[in-house]
Amino acid sequence: MSDQEAPATEATPTGTGDDEDPASETPEHGEGAAQRVDPARTIAELEDAWRRSAAELDNFRKRCARDVVRGREQERAVVAASWLPVVDNLERALEHASSDPDSVVEGVRAVLAQAVGVLADLGYPRRDDDGRAFDPAVHEAVSTMSGGGLVPGTVAQVVRPGYGPDDKLLRPAAVVVATRAT
Numbered sequence: 758m759s760d761q762e763a764p765a766t767e768a769t770p771t772g773t774g775d776d777e778d779p780a781s782e783t784p785e786h787g788e789g790a791a792q793r794v795d796p797a798r799t800i801a802e803l804e805d806a807w808r809r810s811a812a813e814l815d816n817f818r819k820r821c822a823r824d825v826v827r828g829r830e831q832e833r834a835v836v837a838a839s840w841l842p843v844v845d846n847l848e849r850a851l852e853h854a855s856s857d858p859d860s861v862v863e864g865v866r867a868v869l870a871q872a873v874g875v876l877a878d879l880g881y882p883r884r885d886d887d888g889r890a891f892d893p894a895v896h897e898a899v900s901t902m903s904g905g906g907l908v909p910g911t912v913a914q915v916v917r918p919g920y921g922p923d924d925k926l927l928r929p930a931a932v933v934v935a936t937r938a939t
Contacts, residue, residue, distance in 0.1 A: 836879065843872045881921040884930055886912045891934045895923055900933045907935035 850864035873883050886896065889912050902913045912932045919930030 839875050839878065840872075843868060843875060846871060876920055876927075880925065881927040884919040884921070886915055886919065886930045886932060888912060891932065895919060895926055895929055896932045896934075897929045898934045899931045901936045902933050903936045904938045905935075909935055909937045911935050 846864070846868045850861055850868060853864065854861045876883065884895070891898065891910055891912055896912065896919070899916055905913070907913050911934070912930075913935040914933040915930055916933060917931035919926065919928055921927035
């Protein structure tokens, strides 16, 4: 016989008792009898496994919900902390309001620039939409204007600036749109 040829074996039907494992014999039925599965015990084991799995899933859901809440709280704290310097500078500007009103205006402009910087750092830069083509996805038309050499369908004036990139807009810009002269 070559190495590639396998010896022929005689097939015996399973469950005849001839090839049963002696460890599976039950003493109450005598030698050679197959151990019988108790359906009630199997059902109880499956129900127990199902209940444990359901409890694990419920615990996982609760843990995920806690993690989401914790993540939101942490993110809110980061955002709030980024605004604290802006609040501090506004308070400083108010302290000096009575002494030199002109310096207050300069201070408020600086605080505004700082606030716009905070928004940009958070991923929502201020949009510069003057002269751009009107896009209803990122602009909110509040009025129209004709004449003045403006190209029809473009933003003639920004009434309220928008913040954020086109795909993650925080707030659309309120704009006046140029139209054809009539």
